[in-house]
Amino acid sequence: MKIIVSIKQVPDTSGKVAVNPDGTLNRASMQTITNPDDMNALEAALKIKDATDCKVIVVTMGPPPAAGMLREALAMGADEAVLVSAREFGGSDTYATSQVLAAAISTIGIEDDDIVLCGRQAIDGDTAQVGPQIAEKLNLPQITYAADITVEGKNVTVKRMLEDGYMTIKTQTPCLVTCIKELNQPRYMSVSGVFEAYSKPLATYNYETLKDHPLIDATTIGLKGSPTNIFKSFTPPQKGAGMMLEGDGKETCEKLVGILTAKHII
Amino acid sequence: MDFHLTNEQQMLRKMYREFAENEVKPLAEEIDEEERFPMETVEKMAKLGMMGIYFPKEYGGAGGDVLSYAMCVEELAKVCGTTAVIVSAHTSLCCAPIFENGTEEQKRKYLPDLLSGRKIGAFGLTEPNAGTDASGQQTTAVLEGDHYVLNGSKCFITNGNVADTFVVFAMTDKSKGNHGISAFIVEKSFPGFSTGKHEKKMGIRGSSTCDLIFEDCIVPKENLLGKEGKGFKIAMQTLDGGRIGIAAQALGLGEGAVNEAVKYTQERVQFGRRLSQFQNTQFQLADMHTRMQAAQYLVYAAAMKKQNHEDYSMDASMAKLFAAEAASDVTRRAVQLFGGYGYTREYPVERMMRDAKITEIYEGTSEVQRMVISSRLGVK
Numbered sequence: 007m008k009i010i011v012s013i014k015q016v017p018d019t020s021g022k023v024a025v026n027p028d029g030t031l032n033r034a035s036m037q038t039i040t041n042p043d044d045m046n047a048l049e050a051a052l053k054i055k056d057a058t059d060c061k062v063i064v065v066t067m068g069p070p071p072a073a074g075m076l077r078e079a080l081a082m083g084a085d086e087a088v089l090v091s092a093r094e095f096g097g098s099d100t101y102a103t104s105q106v107l108a109a110a111i112s113t114i115g116i117e118d119d120d121i122v123l124c125g126r127q128a129i130d131g132d133t134a135q136v137g138p139q140i141a142e143k144l145n146l147p148q149i150t151y152a153a154d155i156t157v158e159g160k161n162v163t164v165k166r167m168l169e170d171g172y173m174t175i176k177t178q179t180p181c182l183v184t185c186i187k188e189l190n191q192p193r194y195m196s197v198s199g200v201f202e203a204y205s206k207p208l209a210t211y212n213y214e215t216l217k218d219h220p221l222i223d224a225t226t227i228g229l230k231g232s233p234t235n236i237f238k239s240f241t242p243p244q245k246g247a248g249m250m251l252e253g254d255g256k257e258t259c260e261k262l263v264g265i266l267t268a269k270h271i272i
Numbered sequence: 273m274d275f276h277l278t279n280e281q282q283m284l285r286k287m288y289r290e291f292a293e294n295e296v297k298p299l300a301e302e303i304d305e306e307e308r309f310p311m312e313t314v315e316k317m318a319k320l321g322m323m324g325i326y327f328p329k330e331y332g333g334a335g336g337d338v339l340s341y342a343m344c345v346e347e348l349a350k351v352c353g354t355t356a357v358i359v360s361a362h363t364s365l366c367c368a369p370i371f372e373n374g375t376e377e378q379k380r381k382y383l384p385d386l387l388s389g390r391k392i393g394a395f396g397l398t399e400p401n402a403g404t405d406a407s408g409q410q411t412t413a414v415l416e417g418d419h420y421v422l423n424g425s426k427c428f429i430t431n432g433n434v435a436d437t438f439v440v441f442a443m444t445d446k447s448k449g450n451h452g453i454s455a456f457i458v459e460k461s462f463p464g465f466s467t468g469k470h471e472k473k474m475g476i477r478g479s480s481t482c483d484l485i486f487e488d489c490i491v492p493k494e495n496l497l498g499k500e501g502k503g504f505k506i507a508m509q510t511l512d513g514g515r516i517g518i519a520a521q522a523l524g525l526g527e528g529a530v531n532e533a534v535k536y537t538q539e540r541v542q543f544g545r546r547l548s549q550f551q552n553t554q555f556q557l558a559d560m561h562t563r564m565q566a567a568q569y570l571v572y573a574a575a576m577k578k579q580n581h582e583d584y585s586m587d588a589s590m591a592k593l594f595a596a597e598a599a600s601d602v603t604r605r606a607v608q609l610f611g612g613y614g615y616t617r618e619y620p621v622e623r624m625m626r627d628a629k630i631t632e633i634y635e636g637t638s639e640v641q642r643m644v645i646s647s648r649l650g651v652k
Contacts, residue, residue, distance in 0.1 A: 077279070077283065078283060078286075081283055081287075194287050194290065194291055194320055195283060195284075195286075195287045195320075196319070196320045196321045196334070197284065197287075197320060197321035197322060197325050197334035197335075197336050197340070197344075198321050198329065198334040198335050198336075199321075200280050200283045200284050200287065200336075201280055201334065201335045201336055203280070203283065204279060204280065
């Protein structure tokens with residue numbers, strides 16, 4: 007059995023979000039991190055590896071610096087890494103990205119007892135589309151928002167956490183599961199893991215590697231082929247603290263009406 | 273001369289920093305207030321290989337290098353001086369002498385538990401009458417058949433109350449002076465061994481510091497570390513390595529204080545301006561940062577030399593001397609920049625100042641470092 011984990015290197019939006027004069031995100035000036043939900047997916051894979059000694063392969067689509075993130079995943083305990091990187095893939099939206107990732111995962115190979123794990127959504131795009139789209143393209147059953155995963159042989163039981171409750175679903179491998187932060191607490195890289203990271207295999211798939219894959223449609227990858235284009239990214243103006251009106255009764259209502267009238271809201 | 277960290281060292285620094293921020297910093301104030309040894313942190317560090325960083329995997333170490341170890345102590349010290357010295361004393365003062373001087377049997381017996389962090393190590397050299405004058409050992413070790421009998425006591429022993437394994441020094445032949453001191457590996461469970469009460473200290477209050485008491489303590493003959501009479505040399509060599517650890521601790525304390533002061537002075541407003549807008553603040557912080565940066569180069573250079581099996585004794589002394597005095601100065605200045613608030617225990621800088629002071633004293637006082645350096649310079 008092996009587990010393929012799809013991870014993404016994203017700008018750290020918990021710090022300052024830098025925006026270019028033209029409104030687009032200034033990614034170069036921001037620190038990069040591994041997408042938090044993807045860390046939960048990776049930790050889930052490593053936990054299964056601890057229990058079953060299976061292989062864990064991490065894959066990412068990104069520019070060359072994303073290899074650093076893959077090395078960190080290897081230092082955490084993943085066995086192999088694949089970097090999918092090419093100019094032709096740059097600027098892809100979720101449709102294009104999931105196409106490329108599906109082709110890459112298919113190239114790595116999916117056996118009957120394998121599982122594909124993804125984070126629920128990335129903190130830069132916030133779409134939560136790529137995981138489900140990969141599943142569709144690879145014809146894998148998908149279970150999303152996993153707050154708990156149990157693997158027993160070919161049986162995978164997932165407890166989904168939804169807004170208003172939980173739903174437990176059982177499926178069989180091969181399958182795809184997307185993970186949320188409530189699933190686990192990702193481990194740190196270990197010292198020995200760091201010293202092993204650079205001797206573990208890291209393969210690079212470029213356009214040549216994937217262009218002839220049946221899942222790849224050259225007209226729908228990259229910036230040009232993406233059905234969605236980002237027009238502008240901007241930091242919305244911060245909401246003010248608001249105004250508190252104390253007291254109950256007619257007087258406070260009259261005050262409120264006065265303020266709203268003065269602002270021409272009513 | 274390559275001043276760049278390797279890929280692995282950069283990754284490790286990231287891990288150490290995240291670990292320190294998330295696991296160590298939240299406990300730092302509490303373990304200082306309560307004088308509590310943070311065993312839960314030791315268990316977490318053990319799992320990550322932080323209790324045996326630069327030792328080979330063959331013996332249960334993490335297979336890293338000396339600089340990676342120094343950086344670990346540095347990053348821990350930025351948020352907690354106590355946690356940093358736990359790792360430093362265990363690694364440099366117990367794991368190292370066993371690794372460097374032990375027989376194959378001794379290494380296979382003791383290193384796996386120590387390097388994995390399942391057991392904690394300590395070093396027993398200092399006695400009530402033998403501090404800087406380490407040769408004034410009064411603890412005796414008499415060979416009786418298949419074992420030595422140890423009598424005497426040690427004081428100010430770091431990790432004393434939590435360690436299972438101790439590298440202890442005792443006089444096997446009084447007539448030979450320094451050449452009559454021998455080193456032993458002592459287990460907590462040996463008959464006649466006990467520890468004294470926890471020492472109340474100015475700083476590193478969570479660090480376990482206590483006496484070791486030997487009352488007809490039976491130590492098997494095979495636990496002699498190195499040859500009889502070589503103990504003093506082993507002690508001095510061990511302290512050379514330990515100085516890198518303490519220098520790294522001092523380095524981290526100073527850097528941590530600078531970080532806190534930079535943050536605070538950008539928030540605090542007096543006379544209608546942020547403190548950071550006053551030139552005095554800017555100049556103070558420039559000086560503080562420069563001193564700690566200089567200390568970092570000395571510490572890292574000493575670590576690299578040890579890693580490359582070069583003679584690093586003088587470098588380690590210079591690193592410890594400079595870093596410790598810089599840390600004391602910088603942490604004091606940080607308290608001053610915080611003003612009244614810096615004097616309260618609400619803010620971490622007063623703890624950093626209290627923690628920094630000991631780095632000028634233990635594992636060889638600054639005066640001892642000056643003796644080592646001047647002696648190496650040939651100044652007699």
